[in-house]
Amino acid sequence: MGESLPRVHGGAQQHSDTLRRPVHTLRVKxxxxxxxxxxxxxxxxxxxxxxxxxTSPTVGCAYxxxxxxxxxxxxxxxIWDTAGQEKYHSVTPLYYRGAHVALxxxxxxQRETFVRAQVWLKELEKQxxxxxxxxxxxxxxxxxxxxxxVPLEEGESLASNKGLYFIETSALSGEQVNELLQSVAHRVxxxxxxxxxGLTEWQETPTVDLRHKDSFNxxxxxxxxxx
Amino acid sequence: xxxxxxxxxSVQHGDGTKPDWDGIxxxxxxxxxxxxxxxxxxxxLESNQPADSLAASFSLLENHxxxxxxxxxxxxxxxxxxxxxxxxxxxxAEHLGLDEKxxxxxxxxxxxxxxxxxxxxxxxxxxxxGTTEDDATDNDQSDSGEFVVTMLAKAKLEEQGIGVxxxxxxxxxxxxxxxxxxxxxxxxxxxxxSWRQHRKHVFVLSxxxxxxxxxxxxxxxxxxxxxxxxxxVSFVQSGDNIIRSVYSDEHTVVFLQKGPLVLVxxxxxxxxxxxxxxxxxxxxxxxxxxxxxxxxxxxxxxKKNYDLRRLLAGSEKILDGLLNLVxxxxxxxxxxxxxxxxxxxxxxxxxxxxxKAITPNLVFSxxxxxxxxxxxxxxxxxxxxxxxxPADVHLLLNLIGASSAFQAGEIWTPICLPxxxxxxxxxxxxxxxDPPECTVCLLLLSTDKEAFYSVAECKRKIExxxxxxxxxxxxxxxxxxxxxxxxxxxxxxxMYKPFDVPDNYRQLTQFTxxxxxxxxxxxxxxxxxxxxYRYMHGRIHSTSRPLKLIxxxxxxxxxxxxxxxxxxxxxxxxxxVTKACAITAITKLLRWIKKEEDRLFIRYPPxxxxxxxxxxxxxxxxxxxxxxxxxxxxxxx
Ligand SMILES: Nc1nc2c(ncn2[C@@H]2O[C@H](COP(=O)(O)OP(=O)(O)O)[C@@H](O)[C@H]2O)c(=O)[nH]1
Ligand SMILES: [Mg+2]
Numbered sequence: 001m002g003e004s005l006p007r008v009h010g011g012a013q014q015h016s017d018t019l020r021r022p023v024h025t026l027r028v029k030x031x032x033x034x035x036x037x038x039x040x041x042x043x044x045x046x047x048x049x050x051x052x053x054x055t056s057p058t059v060g061c062a063y064x065x066x067x068x069x070x071x072x073x074x075x076x077x078x079i080w081d082t083a084g085q086e087k088y089h090s091v092t093p094l095y096y097r098g099a100h101v102a103l104x105x106x107x108x109x110q111r112e113t114f115v116r117a118q119v120w121l122k123e124l125e126k127q128x129x130x131x132x133x134x135x136x137x138x139x140x141x142x143x144x145x146x147x148x149x150v151p152l153e154e155g156e157s158l159a160s161n162k163g164l165y166f167i168e169t170s171a172l173s174g175e176q177v178n179e180l181l182q183s184v185a186h187r188v189x190x191x192x193x194x195x196x197x198g199l200t201e202w203q204e205t206p207t208v209d210l211r212h213k214d215s216f217n218x219x220x221x222x223x224x225x226x227x
Numbered sequence: 228x229x230x231x232x233x234x235x236x237s238v239q240h241g242d243g244t245k246p247d248w249d250g251i252x253x254x255x256x257x258x259x260x261x262x263x264x265x266x267x268x269x270x271x272l273e274s275n276q277p278a279d280s281l282a283a284s285f286s287l288l289e290n291h292x293x294x295x296x297x298x299x300x301x302x303x304x305x306x307x308x309x310x311x312x313x314x315x316x317x318x319x320a321e322h323l324g325l326d327e328k329x330x331x332x333x334x335x336x337x338x339x340x341x342x343x344x345x346x347x348x349x350x351x352x353x354x355x356x357g358t359t360e361d362d363a364t365d366n367d368q369s370d371s372g373e374f375v376v377t378m379l380a381k382a383k384l385e386e387q388g389i390g391v392x393x394x395x396x397x398x399x400x401x402x403x404x405x406x407x408x409x410x411x412x413x414x415x416x417x418x419x420x421s422w423r424q425h426r427k428h429v430f431v432l433s434x435x436x437x438x439x440x441x442x443x444x445x446x447x448x449x450x451x452x453x454x455x456x457x458x459x460v461s462f463v464q465s466g467d468n469i470i471r472s473v474y475s476d477e478h479t480v481v482f483l484q485k486g487p488l489v490l491v492x493x494x495x496x497x498x499x500x501x502x503x504x505x506x507x508x509x510x511x512x513x514x515x516x517x518x519x520x521x522x523x524x525x526x527x528x529x530k531k532n533y534d535l536r537r538l539l540a541g542s543e544k545i546l547d548g549l550l551n552l553v554x555x556x557x558x559x560x561x562x563x564x565x566x567x568x569x570x571x572x573x574x575x576x577x578x579x580x581x582x583k584a585i586t587p588n589l590v591f592s593x594x595x596x597x598x599x600x601x602x603x604x605x606x607x608x609x610x611x612x613x614x615x616x617p618a619d620v621h622l623l624l625n626l627i628g629a630s631s632a633f634q635a636g637e638i639w640t641p642i643c644l645p646x647x648x649x650x651x652x653x654x655x656x657x658x659x660x661d662p663p664e665c666t667v668c669l670l671l672l673s674t675d676k677e678a679f680y681s682v683a684e685c686k687r688k689i690e691x692x693x694x695x696x697x698x699x700x701x702x703x704x705x706x707x708x709x710x711x712x713x714x715x716x717x718x719x720x721x722m723y724k725p726f727d728v729p730d731n732y733r734q735l736t737q738f739t740x741x742x743x744x745x746x747x748x749x750x751x752x753x754x755x756x757x758x759x760y761r762y763m764h765g766r767i768h769s770t771s772r773p774l775k776l777i778x779x780x781x782x783x784x785x786x787x788x789x790x791x792x793x794x795x796x797x798x799x800x801x802x803x804v805t806k807a808c809a810i811t812a813i814t815k816l817l818r819w820i821k822k823e824e825d826r827l828f829i830r831y832p833p834x835x836x837x838x839x840x841x842x843x844x845x846x847x848x849x850x851x852x853x854x855x856x857x858x859x860x861x862x863x864x
Contacts, residue, residue: 036541048636056629057541060640060655063679081636083541 025074026199028188032081033120034105035113039140042171044081047181052172058083068185075185100192101134101184108139109147134187135164142170415444428493429550432457435532442550456491472500483507487527499765506553512645513549516622517542520649548629560764563724563738564617566600569705571825578602578833584688588675589837595668596702598628607834616646617736627668639679656682661699710741713819715812717804722797723820739827760797763788
């Protein structure tokens with residue numbers, strides 16, 4: 001599956017909100033999942049600001065946005081970066097329900113994060129309706145290849161066995177990060193955009209979208225603690 | 228090694244059953260001689276045995292943490308000489324009232340009348356407790372008599388060598404160390420000297436002795452140390468006593484048990500027990516703010532030896548940040564909030580902006596710049612006649628400061644305000660208004676966990692209104708003020724905390740303080756001044772002999788602390804100031820503060836009504852709880 005990564009074609013560009021075009025803007029909910037410390041927040045920051053900063057562990061959930069222009073649509077990514085802490089874990093199923101995209105992130109230098117990613121996947125499989133969520137397996141910290149504990153092939157084969165997309169990135173160097181977002185944009189638009197009610201349109205001031213019942217019920221969740 | 232242990236009976240005594248602390252003290256003193264002294268609640272007869280074992284356990288603890296041979300064979304002579312040596316003679320005088328102690332008392336704790344149970348904490352919620360002072364502003368005269376005593380006390384104090392001024396060198400070391408090794412405490416080698424030399428260690432463990440948090444070094448590496456601590460605690464618990472503090476030559480060990488958590492502070496900072504206990508309480512509250520008290524209790528009821536680190540994973544930095552703030556920010560010492568000085572017209576316009584951007588179940592809107600409060604607007608009914616407690620605000624500010632991740636986007640996170648309600652969550656929306664500088668932060672608290680999008684919409688309204696009024700650039704110009712504005716040449720710094728601003732209007736306790744300027748511009752000197760303030764504060768709030776006024780002539784400065792029914796004031800003068808000058812200066816200062824009041828404090832915090840759905844109110848059974856809010860606060864803190 002790794003080989004079949006959708007390539008970015010010339011027409012796709014990534015811009016900040018200012019360069020919005022008069023085409024439909026569709027909302028895409030993307031959630032980052034994975035063990036603490038694998039680089040979810042760093043990736044999210046790359047996606048939205050193309051920056052790398054040393055971040056502190058995430059508290060609760062961080063919400064970031066980025067607009068991606070495709071040739072025939074504009075996608076407004078609403079990126080949810082979770083804390084990935086156990087105190088939020090018991091409730092995460094609620095959180096990723098209704099997301100269009102899930103990035104399952106692991107750290108290529110920490111084998112147990114790869115194992116954890118598979119646990120996340122199992123939970124995700126319990127929740128998502130096939131076809132409604134595009135799942136990417138993301139091996140991050142590609143710049144630390146010398147400390148690699150998870151071979152590229154292993155990531156690839158897990159992805160192809162499970163029918164996921166796969167990529168290795170480095171939030172630090174920025175390598176493959178933009179490519180990832182572009183690929184996600186294309187893939188989401190292809191898979192979900194065409195579906196009836198797959199993606200909702202974004203308005204300048206989005207009305208509170210709570211009637212959209214099965215979408216994103218993160219907040220029912222973020223918040224209870226249980227052992 | 229000298230050790231003294233202070234134990235309190237967990238059963239609170241009524242006034243009638245005041246134990247004879249002094250008698251106990253004496254007994255312990257004689258019995259333990261040079262080895263150890265134990266203060267224990269209740270029966271003096273029983274104190275003997277625990278004293279021995281406790282002293283032994285404590286030696287063990289000290290050996291665990293500080294296995295320095297010099298210290299462990301250290302005789303009394305060592306302990307007496309040390310402070311005297313480290314202090315240049317003839318440099319200090321202080322108004323000590325009748326509170327003199329013989330030199331050997333340094334290792335003994337002689338302020339035993341802590342039977343006032345509400346005084347578990349230094350935090351100065353009660354103005355000069357018990358000592359009702361005549362009206363404040365005009366008693367320069369009456370108090371000036373006390374200055375005379377100062378001179379009399381001078382000689383004694385020199386012998387005594389108490390206070391922090393002579394200890395500058397160890398403090399300096401600790402100060403620099405702390406700032407330089409800020410980032411990687413977790414990996415520290417706990418057997419290294421540098422680890423031992425940290426000025427203040429803080430540990431959190433579960434009742435079952437499981438490590439939960441250590442300020443320096445990883446909890447695993449310290450599990451045996453924590454084990455010894457726990458042994459101490461459970462030993463004392465078995466006798467229905469609660470261990471409170473242990474004193475040795477070099478260290479004060481303070482214990483605080485809150486529910487299933489035991490917090491321990493090992494400090495060489497010479498702070499008072501109450502102050503250290505107050506700091507431990509902040510640590511406890513910060514943990515509560517992340518997990519709630521109810522869920523912590525539930526967890527440990529379920530499973531006694533649960534590893535709470537699983538839930539706190541990733542939150543250590545928040546606790547680290549809190550402890551650094553506690554050491555460096557006097558807000559915690561004063562339990563008051565520092566707001567950014569701002570023209571009242573600007574502050575009012577900001578408040579109005581917040582007041583207009585509301586959504587159902589929004590309960591607090593808080594604007595912060597440079598880590599200080601700009602304004603705070605609250606919902607009418609939620610906090611009808613209770614106010615947001617400073618400690619809750621401190622926790623919020625620390626949360627914002629400790630997580631740079633906040634700067635990356637909009638945050639939505641559950642957060643408990645332990646003093647408001649320790650068992651419920653609020654949902655905090657946090658976002659910076661001035662990226663990429665990220666100095667102006669908006670914090671919106673809702674009781675509705677689903678309200679993210681509507682609360683985020685409030686932010687956009689606020690952003691727009693601030694844009695229209697050019698607020699950001701006005702805020703950017705605001706900042707701390709210089710003490711020179713007061714126009715008193717010898718005055719170097721001060722901290723002023725009114726008990727009610729203004730006119731008995733019950734609201735958030737605040738204090739004002741100028742920037743620390745030369746000679747207190749370096750981190751070391753800042754810390755030294757803060758230590759002097761902490762020392763003065765400790766004396767003012769001493770439970771054994773609270774003082775209303777202290778005139779303290781130190782080596783490099785002269786300090787004056789004064790507490791009245793209306794305010795608490797700490798001032799720092801150049802060393803050459805005379806008493807008369809100091810008095811005049813303070814009169815001038817008070818006049819200046821009065822004049823600047825509108826700029827220095829949030830004076831009339833507005834409210835809004837978002838008619839929260841009562842079922843969603845974070846305060847739950849509000850009506851039953853509201854009455855007890857105040858008492859609850861006092862007994863908790
Ligand atoms: N070398 C390297 N470090 C990274 C990379 N991404 C993140 N990090 C670092 O890994 C740590 C954890 O990153 P963070 O984004 O907070 O992880 P999260 O807990 O998954 O959100 C931080 O110290 C980052 O600086 C990367 O691609 N390469
Ligand atoms: Mg993160």
